[in-house]
Structure formats: C-alpha cells, structure tokens
Amino acid sequence: MVARDGETIYTENCATCHKLYGYDANGNIDLASMGNTATGKLATGHGGAVSNEEVVNLTNWLDSWAPAP
Numbered sequence: 775m776v777a778r779d780g781e782t783i784y785t786e787n788c789a790t791c792h793k794l795y796g797y798d799a800n801g802n803i804d805l806a807s808m809g810n811t812a813t814g815k816l817a818t819g820h821g822g823a824v825s826n827e828e829v830v831n832l833t834n835w836l837d838s839w840a841p842a843p
Contacts, residue, residue, distance in 0.1 A: 777827040780835020787824065788812070788832075794839055807840060809833035 778786070784805070792805045805812060813833045816824055824832070 777825055777831060780831040780833070780838075783824060783828050783832045784835060805836050805839075807837055809835075809837035812836055 788805060791800070791802045793802075794806045795804060803811070810833065813829055816829050816832070
C-alpha cells in the first residue's frame with residue numbers, strides 16, 4: 775500500500791473538523807504548524823486509521839504552514 779501524502783491525509787481525515795488559519799463553528803483548533811499535536815492525537819487513534827509513514831507525512835505537511843498571524 776502506498777502511503778498518502780500529508781495534504782491528502784488532511785483533506786480526507788482532518789479538514790472536516792480542523793481548518794487551517796481559523797477555528798470552525800465547534801471551536802476545533804487551527805492545525806497550521808501543529809504537526810506534533812496532530813501526531814499525538816493520531817497516536818491515540820484520533821481521526822481514523824493512518825500508517826506510521828502517513829503520520830510523518832501529515833506532521834511534516836502541517837508544519838510547513840506558518841502559524842496564523
């Protein structure tokens with residue numbers, strides 16, 4: 775199985791609840807530059823099944839975004 779890239783994982787597993795540069799109506803956190811936070815949540819099963827390689831891909835992709843101004 776080929777690991778998905780970080781953007782694809784975000785779009786398929788995270789974007790419904792977590793936005794970049796803003797909070798959604800439920801107050802879910804902005805994930806821009808929050809790769810380590812996402813890694814911790816995914817390690818506990820949050821957001822669906824992803825492989826270890828995909829966790830790294832997502833972490834790196836999220837960390838490529840600067841925090842909101």
